[in-house]
Amino acid sequence: MKTATFYHAGCPVCVDAEQQFVSALNPSEYKVSVVHLGNEKARLADAEAAGVKSVPALVVEGTPFHINFGASISDLK
């Protein structure tokens, strides 16, 4: 299995949106893990080593993709 790790920091709107994204990955090819860096500070070094500069980010087979969807103002109302 290939690996994909989704790093985030807990914004509920972002978590909803990006779990949709994570669930779109091919489950027969990828083992996906989700890491809340706010709660799991021990994983910060892993994230940095993979090249993660901001969250949310998805690391696919060692390549970091920064995803800046964030939250729409309208979603927060």
Next chain:
Amino acid sequence: MKTATFYHAGCPVCVDAEQQFVSALNPSEYKVSVVHLGNEKARLADAEAAGVKSVPALVVEGTPFHINFGASISDLK
């Protein structure tokens, strides 16, 4: 099938990186299309209507995710 559309503007390094990303999507759930907005300007309105503000971006079931991996300087050398 659900739909996912990847919008980009032709940077070769980005295309390589993000085709890896697109190929990670579950093929039994998603019909994925790739649109080069530099070449297919008629699709700009679709991209804007989906909420795309910058490229590269992936629209999954109508939700835009902006991906700012871009290119590492080292990849361009």
